[in-house]
Amino acid sequence: MAVVDWIVLCATLAFIVFYGVWKTRGSKSVEDYIRGGGNAKWWTIGLSVMATQASAITFLSTPGQAFHDGMGFVQFYFGLPLAMVVICLIFVPIYHKLKVYTAYELLEQRFDLKTRTLTAILFLIQRGLAAGITIFAPSIILSAVLGWNLQTLNILIGILVIIYTVSGGTKAVSVTHKQQMFVIMVGMFFTFFFILGTLPPDVSLGDSLKIAGATDKLNILDFGLDTRNRYTFWSGITGGFFLMLSYFGTDQSQVQRYLSGKSIRESQLGLIFNGILKVPMQFFILLVGVMVFIFYQYQSSPLNFNPAARDAVVNSTLAEDYSLLQEEHEALEKEKRMAQNEYTKALQLKDFNSIEQARINILAINDRENENRKVARTMIEEADPDVETNDKDYVFIHFILNNLPMGLVGLLLAVILSAAMSSTASELNALGTITALDLYKRNRSNTLNDSHYVLATKGFTLLWGVIAIIIACVANLFDNLIQLVNIIGSIFYGNVLGIFLLAFFFKYIKGNAVFLAAILTQIIIFVLFFTLIFPYESGQEKLGYLWLNAIGCVLVIVLASLFELFDKLLRKEPINV
The missing domain is CATH 1.20.120 (Four Helix Bundle (Hemerythrin (Met), subunit A))
Incomplete structure (x- = not known):
């Protein structure tokens, strides 16, 4: 890289870190540290929600996904707008009414402590793994392409995130997300128009899209009913809907973003803002990947994009x-x-x-x-x-380093690292909060003052940061990183969503039935995953992983209903639905 690229990269990252620390200094109460003072505006919430989901994996893997397989991956997000509407109408008012700090507080109020603890532990497992992967994703690729030491990169990214996440809590995460999203989108737009400018003079944007269409890269909609296909219209609006509903409605890394809203209306507007813009944003990122494919129709490309x-x-x-x-x-x-x-x-x-x-x-x-x-x-x-022979995740970074002009290379690397930091910060913030409040505080016999629990949350956030770095250091690539994160989520999210839906709508079902149903459901989902999905190569699975979200959600509701019915029959109690 040229000196100017290093300057752009370092200046961008340093600004984000120091801005986050400066803007959020002095958070001494649980209200300030965990809910950001509860005064966030809708645009801050909306951008923070988007940035939390848009990790470095999004900007490394998604263009590579489109380069190889076309635009069909956008169907994964088709359930998101509908999920946002449901969350705005049901989840947000309940969370604000109960004035909870975490999503899982509600489960104790509705069921019991063991159900709250189990659900929190399920969250910690899957989100802890995801936090490590969001650090590992840019590290492994930058390491291979730039020759930087992998473990050093893991530690560097982890430390940068830990600095402002531990110091400022939720507010630090939210305020830095705005700058990160700005850097990210500027970089992607520059890339798109740069590619357009490098095509032959007689090839317009319209022509390039026709070329993409001729090579089947613009096949967006698949209305096929084969459940083995990962991405179809039906899997997107069903499995994708359940995944998004669980992710945005029950995952503390997202719930914490809109719990910081000044009012119910501000939180709802922020989520609707995300629902309106998220699909077009993902469409555009995929389109950038298609444009990279068009670029290599006229320029030389390697047989494998991984230099190692x-x-x-x-x-x-x-x-x-x-x-x-x-x-x-x-x-x-x-x-x-x-x-x-x-x-x-x-x-x-x-x-x-x-x-x-x-x-x-x-x-x-x-x-x-x-x-x-x-x-x-x-x-x-x-x-x-x-x-690693699978080079999907290396396509975009190879293009950046070998074709973009000086300055823009540094900006795009800043995009990747900013995205890694934005997503990881939200995850660490949520992991520290859940560990401190749902496990540590709730299971203590004595109550201590606010400053103690702020310190505990910071300590647990630091601990999870270290754990995430360790996971990153031992992680490995799997097909495609953006799919790996979604697969991990799909294993847990359906079950967790079903527990929340039981809390909202099935008032006759008690805690014991839900607890047993949740454990059995998670075991069944693991069995389905390791028999129908994991043993097979991409595209050869017996079941698309998105369906695990719907199966898990329905299964825990059915099992809990049956357990409650059986319990009442044994006790000879009346059944009131």
Whole structure:
């Protein structure tokens, strides 16, 4: 990287950290530290909610996902706007009415302490894992591409987040999210227009989208009913809806964002703001990935975007075979550029027969190129089984470092690290809060003053920061990072959502039935995951992971109802629904 890139990167990160510490100095009460004083405006809430979900994984993995598989991943978010409406109408008024600090306080009031504790522990497990992954994601990729030490990056990112999260609590997270989202979106817009400017003069935005369409990258909607497909319209508005409803309605990392709202209306407006903008934002990030694909239709690309993978095979006994494959790849790229030029000319002449023939040629060349990439991955794995051959998460960072001008490289790296910090800060803030209030404070026999619990929350936040760094240091890639985080969430979220829905709408069901149902449901979900999803490669699963959210939610409600019914029958009590 050039000196100017280092300046842009360091200045951006330093500003965010010191701004967060400065703006939130002096938080001494639980109300200030955990709920941010309860005076956040709707735009702060909306941007903080968006930034919490938009981790570095979003900006590293999503463009790579679109590069390889097209825009279909956007269907994952189709359930989000509907989830926002439900949360605004049901969850937000209840949380504000009860004046809770955590979502799980409500469960003790409705059921009992053991149900509250179990649900809090389920949250801590899945969110603790996710916090480590959000640190690991940018670290592993920046380490491979820039040659930086992986463990040093994990520790550096973790420490930067811990500094302002521990010092300022919820308010520090919220106020820094605004700056982080600004940096993130500016960087993505710059990238989009830079790619557009590097395309051949006779290729307009419209032409580039037609090229993307010709290679099936713009296939957004899939109305198929095959539950094995990960991303369809139906899985998005059902499984995705349950996932988003649980994530935004019961996950403390998100609930804590809108509990800081000045009023119910401010919290609701912030969530609606997120619901309106989130899908277009994800659509645009995927579109950037498609534009990267278009860019490499005219420019040279590596057989594998992970430089560590390439180095592994080049320095092995397979180097000669890999070199021959690289020559074939370069020849295909020349054919591809010629085919793209023919397609563009056919578009300009509006010769539909020529357009179709050119499209078929492009698809055939891309199929041959994909086959060569598969062969390359096989060679790399044979050369070094420990190196990561799946390069989806390396596509965008490779493009940034090898093609963007000075200054913009530093800005985009700041985007990635800012996103990592924004998401991890929310997670650590929530983890520390839940541990301090739902476990530590609630299970103490004596009550201490506010300053003690603020100090305890800071201590637990620091502890979770250290745990997240440790998880990052031992983590590994899995297919695609953005999918890994959603898979982990899907294992737990349906169960947790069902517990909350039981609390809201099933007044006749008591704590013992819910507690037993939640434990049994989680066991069943683990069994489904390890038999129908985990043993199989991406696209070969027997069940799309998004369906776990709906299954878990329905299952815990049904089991709790049955347990309560059975208990009343044994006691010969009247059943009042």
